[in-house]
Amino acid sequence: MSPEEFRNAARAHSEWIAEYMEHVREYPVVPAVRPGEIAAKLPSVGPEHGEPIEQIFADFQSTIVPGLTLWNHPNFNAWFSASSTPPSVLAEFLMAALNVNAMLWKSSPAATELEQVTLGWLRQWLGLDDRWFGIIYDTASISVMQSIGAAREWIAPECRTKGMQPGLTVYVSEHTHTSAEKAAITLGFGQDNVRRIPVDDEFRMQPELLEQAIEADLAAGRRPCCIVASIGSTSASAIEDVPAIADIAQRYKVWLHVDAAYAGPAAIVPEMSHLLRGVERAQTFVLNPHKWLYVSMDCSVLYTTRPEMFRRASSLSAEILKTAEDGNVVNFNDYGLQLGRRFRALKLWYVLRYYGREGIVAMLRESMRLAQMLKGLVEADADFEIAAPVPLSLVCFRHRSSDEVNRQLLSDINASGKLFLSQAILHGKFVLRFAIGNHQTTEQDVRESWQLIQQCAAKLAVVHK
Numbered sequence: 001m002s003p004e005e006f007r008n009a010a011r012a013h014s015e016w017i018a019e020y021m022e023h024v025r026e027y028p029v030v031p032a033v034r035p036g037e038i039a040a041k042l043p044s045v046g047p048e049h050g051e052p053i054e055q056i057f058a059d060f061q062s063t064i065v066p067g068l069t070l071w072n073h074p075n076f077n078a079w080f081s082a083s084s085t086p087p088s089v090l091a092e093f094l095m096a097a098l099n100v101n102a103m104l105w106k107s108s109p110a111a112t113e114l115e116q117v118t119l120g121w122l123r124q125w126l127g128l129d130d131r132w133f134g135i136i137y138d139t140a141s142i143s144v145m146q147s148i149g150a151a152r153e154w155i156a157p158e159c160r161t162k163g164m165q166p167g168l169t170v171y172v173s174e175h176t177h178t179s180a181e182k183a184a185i186t187l188g189f190g191q192d193n194v195r196r197i198p199v200d201d202e203f204r205m206q207p208e209l210l211e212q213a214i215e216a217d218l219a220a221g222r223r224p225c226c227i228v229a230s231i232g233s234t235s236a237s238a239i240e241d242v243p244a245i246a247d248i249a250q251r252y253k254v255w256l257h258v259d260a261a262y263a264g265p266a267a268i269v270p271e272m273s274h275l276l277r278g279v280e281r282a283q284t285f286v287l288n289p290h291k292w293l294y295v296s297m298d299c300s301v302l303y304t305t306r307p308e309m310f311r312r313a314s315s316l317s318a319e320i321l322k323t324a325e326d327g328n329v330v331n332f333n334d335y336g337l338q339l340g341r342r343f344r345a346l347k348l349w350y351v352l353r354y355y356g357r358e359g360i361v362a363m364l365r366e367s368m369r370l371a372q373m374l375k376g377l378v379e380a381d382a383d384f385e386i387a388a389p390v391p392l393s394l395v396c397f398r399h400r401s402s403d404e405v406n407r408q409l410l411s412d413i414n415a416s417g418k419l420f421l422s423q424a425i426l427h428g429k430f431v432l433r434f435a436i437g438n439h440q441t442t443e444q445d446v447r448e449s450w451q452l453i454q455q456c457a458a459k460l461a462v463v464h465k
């Protein structure tokens with residue numbers, strides 16, 4: 001591609017992106033496509049000869065976009081609503097052009113140093129002291145796997161040479177994100193060695209039951225290794241009693257990982273700083289800028305007070321990777337499985353600088369205000385009920401009738417293409433989850449979404465009479 005051809009194509013692409021961002025509400029948030037429909041429109045063998053970029057771009061618009069679920073849409077309120085803000089999009093563009101690999105300091109000094117600097121800023125905004133060492137991974141799933149790997153190194157260092165040892169046990173709650181259990185499976189702990197501690201009425205791990213489970217395991221000669229506590233659980237955004245869990249972790253010398261993948265950024269808001277109570281006694285803490293900190297997929301930040309455990313668990317010295325600066329610099333590949341690492345710090349830096357702490361606090365506060373507003377709308381409608389506390393920006397609710405009606409309601413809402421919600425089972429009942437967090441979601445969006453939900457419910461009521 002000649003520089004001229006690239007310039008023209010880049011202009012056309014950036015124009016399309018700007019138009020898309022401006023008119024995003026005109027697009028359906030969920031596509032009305034059947035499995036296989038998109039693939040059927042594409043050739044089953046790759047092109048023998050190169051094709052013009054204009055043609056590829058045209059097919060992207062006509063074939064691919066209509067088959068996309070639009071995560072950056074203000075009415076995407078499923079799972080956890082996320083944002084790829086304009087500064088993050090611009091940084092991704094630069095990252096692709098530079099194709100930097102942030103594996104070693106030497107492989108791109110500014111990438112490593114920017115990662116250290118931006119994670120230092122974020123750490124200060126979160127009120128964490130300078131004992132915390134930050135690392136960017138792709139996702140919270142990888143972060144928790146690396147953390148449990150470091151925990152194993154701490155409790156049973158012989159695993160590194162001899163392989164997995166019997167009886168090492170991981171503690172999660174019934175509502176902990178499945179990534180923790182997946183990590184335990186991947187690392188060879190085995191599902192039988194994951195304890196799922198029951199939750200209380202507000203979906204929080206019960207510390208007394210955690211302690212009982214640890215006592216029982218010790219009595220049986222097992223080795224408690226890691227506890228995963230959640231601040232902002234996936235189903236219901238429950239905030240667990242981290243100080244009480246940290247007491248237990250300390251008493252029994254068990255590694256504590258705090259999963260704040262979604263909720264962590266909210267602690268930047270001064271009146272929400274209590275969210276991180278107890279975290280100062282954890283060994284690791286994760287938050288995802290790609291969930292609620294306005295950075296595009298993917299970007300997960302893990303902080304640890306025990307970086308040497310990550311190095312001991314993950315580093316190997318290969319001749320080809322040795323550099324003259326070793327010993328004086330951080331080589332981030334030493335802290336995880338991945339050698340090649342994307343330059344994710346650039347998009348975090350762009351976002352933190354463009355909005356500033358003040359701008360980010362304002363956006364986070366607005367999401368939480370809209371969630372309280374929606375909670376009020378649900379409570380004001382006698383046909384609906386709130387299904388879980390709303391401490392942050394997730395509203396769980398249900399129609400007061402049956403699970404069957406709620407399932408159909410979710411299906412009808414999502415089929416409208418105007419709103420995308422997800423579901424959870426809370427206290428044995430099917431509930432709808434409305435997650436707010438996209439930077440473009442306005443009060444009007446939320447009010448219109450609530451009207452749509454009410455209209456869908458009213459139509460169902462007629463059918464079920």
Ligand code: PLP
Nearest residue numbers: 139140141177179232233234261
């Ligand atoms: N932890 C929590 C609380 C989550 O809600 C999620 C995903 O929604 C994860 C972890 C996993 O995040 P990721 O997709 O970054 O692996």
